[in-house]
Amino acid sequence: MAKKLVKGNIALCEGALAAGLDAYFGYPITPQNEVPAYMSNKMVSLGKAFVQAESELAAANMVLGACATGKRAMTSSSSPGISLKQEALSYMAGMEIPGVIVNVQRGGPGLGNIAGSQADYFQAVKGGGHGDYHLIVFAPNCAQEMYEITYESFDIAEKYRNPVMLLCDGIVGQMMEPVDFNKEQKTSFAKKEWCLDGCKGREPRSIKSLLMADGVLEQHNLDLQKKYELIRKNEARAELYQVEDAEIIIVSYGISSRISKNAIKAARANGIKAGMIRPVTLWPFPTEAIKKYAKPAVKFLSVELCLGQMVEDVRLAVNGVSSVDFLGRAGGGIVSDKDVLNKIMELKK
Amino acid sequence: MKIYNEIIIAGLGGQGVLLAGTILAQSALEQNLKTTWFPSYGAEMRGGTANSTVIISDEEIGSPIAFAPSGLIALNTLSLNKFLPRMSENSVIIANSSMINADEFKSDKRIKFIPISEIADKEIGNIKAANMVAVGALIKLTNVPDLENVTKAVKTAFSKKPALIDLNIKAVNAGYNYK
Known part of the structure; x- marks a missing residue:
């Protein structure tokens, strides 16, 4: 197929759609507004879920909820909005829920400005939310990667049951470049033996991050670290x-x-x-x-x-x-x- | 690298400088060249200044931001004043004399003055086509992308509004053929 001239933000949307995105939850903020705008049209016409949430915090928790049921869900925002999503990110890491979160970075701290920036590295990579956890963080540098990495990020999130963040910036999000939309539409997905999709005919499952019994939380953390070690070994890319x-x-x-x-x-x-x-x-x-x-x-x-x-x-x-x-x-x-x-x-x- | 053009298109919000940029970028794509397009975004509004930057090359493009632009289209005075200091000796500069007092910039021999808005209004019959007149005038001087591919790009860009294709192609040609 011929290459199409699109913004990085739109390439990202197409990557998510081709990956079989079931639900998008968003809230407006520059410089990522193309994402909710485009999704509001696409998701609805595809008969999938689009919600403009009442806040960033709500949108991120909707991703948590949707992914807990085994669906593919995404939210996007820019720096100040990503700060608001941190509670859900920590919970998703603790509950091992594989959502995709996009940060099209702008200048900070605080409300900052709307120019492209890369000042959220610490937040994305070193925690952001509370607890001993890691997000898998990708940094696309062109529209083609906005498409391809987003496409791939859902598989990687599910492979490790871990939230993935795409750490972009206002410039890569806003710029247009020719993109080769070369991915096949995903229609079949690995069965998730952990998700909450109705327990008729099977034992009920639960997913939670509140682990109060003696030693259970420590063991959970040790298990998470084992997973992070595996991710370190398999997924580092340059x-x-x-x-x-x-x-x-x-x-x-x-x-x-x-x-x-x-x-x-x-x-x-x-x-x-x-x-x-x-x-x-x-x-x-x-x-x-x-x-x-x-x-x-x-x-x-x-x-x-x-x-x-x-x-x-x-x-x-x-x-x-x-x-x-x-x-x-x-x-x-x-x-x-x-x-x-x-x-x-x-x-x- | 034989081709490397960094072009800034600047004007009033509403003059179509973002669209003019996408037409240039699309033309480059039609011509199998590499291209990037980067807009001023967000804080700009109708009546304020807006600009877009297009880079066209036959090699992979690094930065989409023009630090040393080789071409400028300035549709109003504010834009010309803003970007003129960034231009180099060999830059191609097209200024809209319908909205800019050419006498004020007389000493700058690089600037080519063209009554862009007037051509759009009187020859084409739609002042909104000024951006396409400007694109035509630019590619006459830069030779890249060529007229044929700009024509293709207009058809691609307006594929959902086919009624506007002829008018815009006419506008590009009016700019291209301006003496």
């Missing part, structure tokens, strides 16, 4: 770009990885061996990929649209073997390819 001979390796995700790529091309044209490791999953973080290229002669540079969050994980991965620098801007400010190139030049000295 795109490597010209790293083999690189003396300077940029680590960057989402929109800033694209800006960085321009800078790397310019650096190479100037005879500087620069490359990039782009985390496609932020949790699990592609620690091994980074570790492999950490050498005393190699300098790392984390480029983010915030004032330094992912850089902490880069430092942990590098573990003192290479130097790690940072370049970023906050509050919707955008690092330019020239800024990145200048920093590369500075590191080269």
Whole structure:
């Protein structure tokens, strides 16, 4: 099929629809408004569930409820709205409910502004809600990935019975690019032996996160950790770009990885061996990929649209073997390819 | 990389600068080139300024944001003032002399003044087609995407409103053929 020119936010919707989305629950906020708007039309015409909830908190809890019944459900929002959804995310992690949550990030903290940003890394990757849990976090950097990763995220969420977050940004959400809608419509799904779909003819099941009996919660946490270990082993993903001979390796995700790529091309044209490791999953973080290229002669540079969050994980991965620098801007400010190139030049000295 | 054009289309909210951008991006797609389109969004409103950025290349595109634009369409004075400082020596700049006082910018030899709104209003009979006149004028100077693919893009973009296809193609040609 010919490629279609669509916004990242629309590509994301198409990915969810092709994955067999049963229910979308949303609440408006820029820069993700295309998602509820598009879904309000599509879901209804497909005879599926669309609810504009009374709040972000309600929308996230509707995802929890719908997924508990074995359905595929999604909610989307932008940074301030994602803060409001955190209660449900912690509960979903505790109850092992596989929903998909989309954050098209904008500037913060607080209500912030509507410009694209990458300041919610800590929130997405390090917790956000309470308790010892992880979301599986993907960071698409183009419209094609908004489509493909969203499509895939439902399978991954269900495979591990774990909520998945798509950590996007306002720029990737708002920009249009040609997208190849190459996925087959999913119509058959693995049977879920845990879901609450009516207990006629079988033992009743329950899914809960309140585990008061002596030692039960601790054991539950240990079981979760085992699952997280498996996810770390299986799902960490990164795109490597010209790293083999690189003396300077940029680590960057989402929109800033694209800006960085321009800078790397310019650096190479100037005879500087620069490359990039782009985390496609932020949790699990592609620690091994980074570790492999950490050498005393190699300098790392984390480029983010915030004032330094992912850089902490880069430092942990590098573990003192290479130097790690940072370049970023906050509050919707955008690092330019020239800024990145200048920093590369500075590191080269 | 033989082709790399970063184009900003800027004007008043309501002048169709977002649509003009999508037509350019769609044309690039029709021509089998890589393209990105990025809008100003949200805080803009009718009567305020709006802009869209289109990047067209024969190679994978990194940033969708134009840090060193090679082309500008400015449909009103505010937009020309806003983006002129970002343009380089070799940039292609088209300004709408129907809404911009050309005398004020006389010293800047890069700017090509075209009475875009007037052409849309008088020749095409619909002032809303000014954005397409501008697209036609731009591609005359940039050569990429070509007229044939812009025509195809107009047909694709207006496939749900076929009554508007001819008018918009006429507008593109009016801009393209303006001397």
